[in-house]
Amino acid sequence: MWAGRTGTLLRLSGWWPTGVLGRRLLNCNAASLAGSSSPRCWNCGGAGGPPRGDRFFCPQCRALQPPDPTRDYFSLMDCNRSFRVDTVKLQHRYQQLQRLVHPDFFSQRSQNEKDFSEKHSTLVNEAYKTLLAPLSRGLYLLKLRGIEIPEGTDYEMDSQFLTEIMEINEKLAEAQGETAVKEIESIVRAKQKELTDDVSRAFERDNFEKAKELLTKMRYFSNVEEKIKLKKIPL
Ligand SMILES: [Zn+2]
Numbered sequence: 001m002w003a004g005r006t007g008t009l010l011r012l013s014g015w016w017p018t019g020v021l022g023r024r025l026l027n028c029n030a031a032s033l034a035g036s037s038s039p040r041c042w043n044c045g046g047a048g049g050p051p052r053g054d055r056f057f058c059p060q061c062r063a064l065q066p067p068d069p070t071r072d073y074f075s076l077m078d079c080n081r082s083f084r085v086d087t088v089k090l091q092h093r094y095q096q097l098q099r100l101v102h103p104d105f106f107s108q109r110s111q112n113e114k115d116f117s118e119k120h121s122t123l124v125n126e127a128y129k130t131l132l133a134p135l136s137r138g139l140y141l142l143k144l145r146g147i148e149i150p151e152g153t154d155y156e157m158d159s160q161f162l163t164e165i166m167e168i169n170e171k172l173a174e175a176q177g178e179t180a181v182k183e184i185e186s187i188v189r190a191k192q193k194e195l196t197d198d199v200s201r202a203f204e205r206d207n208f209e210k211a212k213e214l215l216t217k218m219r220y221f222s223n224v225e226e227k228i229k230l231k232k233i234p235l
Contacts, residue, residue: 041065042112056100056120064106064113067120072144073127083141083203083211085131094128134196135222138203138215147208149216157216165220172227185228192221 040047043063057064074081078093101120106113130136139149168184175181195218202210 043110064101064109064116064120066116067123073130073140076123076127077131079131081141081144083134083138083200085137087132090128090131094124097124134192134199135215135218138199138211138218141203142208142212142215145208147212149212149219157220161217161220165224168224169227172224172231175231178232181228181231185225188221188224188228192218192225195221 041058041061041063042065043058044061046058046060055065072081076097077090079085079090098121101117101124103114103117103121106117109117130140142148168188172181172184175184195214199211199214199218202208202214
């Protein structure tokens with residue numbers, strides 16, 4: 001019984017990050033390990049190559065290896081680098097990876113492995129979140145091609161679109177009651193659906209400029225969606 005309780009306590013404590021100093025030292029250590037081109041396991045020194053593809057563990061000693069810094073989210077989540085993503089498959093992959101690398105499973109392991117599992121887990125969460133939502137997925141695809149849209153860029157947006165956004169914002173500000181807010185919500189949702197389809201077509205045609213313009217519009221609507229969420233919280 002005591003052993004069981006201690007195990008639980010250790011398991012819980014494994015969740016929490018170590019002290020700042022220890023963490024910094026570990027991060028340095030991890031960074032140098034991750035950046036190393038040596039195809040050796042950090043633990044046993046055994047050959048077997050650095051972690052590439054799905055080789056999260058050393059084939060010899062089974063120690064968890066640091067994340068592969070060259071791997072992008074699509075590769076990590078086992079998806080084609082495309083705007084069209086099978087979200088059911090994405091979710092299965094997310095669960096599969098969390099079962100492999102979740103910090104809960106490493107509470108009894110070495111500090112290095114605890115640290116690596118936290119890094120893996122954070123990466124997997126971030127990759128899943130990014131690829132799941134069309135807007136962040138599209139922005140990430142553009143980023144992989146060296147195209148970024150800085151926050152607050154109003155450039156080249158046609159005045160007709162900006163007027164449309166302004167009017168929706170005004171309507172939302174004036175909206176009284178649940179029905180009025182829901183009506184605006186459904187308009188915005190339909191707009192986002194339409195834009196998502198257009199973005200998909202733009203990526204299929206490798207028209208990245210068009211994708212960039214459409215994603216910028218989606219970001220405006222996404223800001224409206226955030227305001228709708230706030231408005232729905234009862235005061
Ligand atoms: Zn090893």
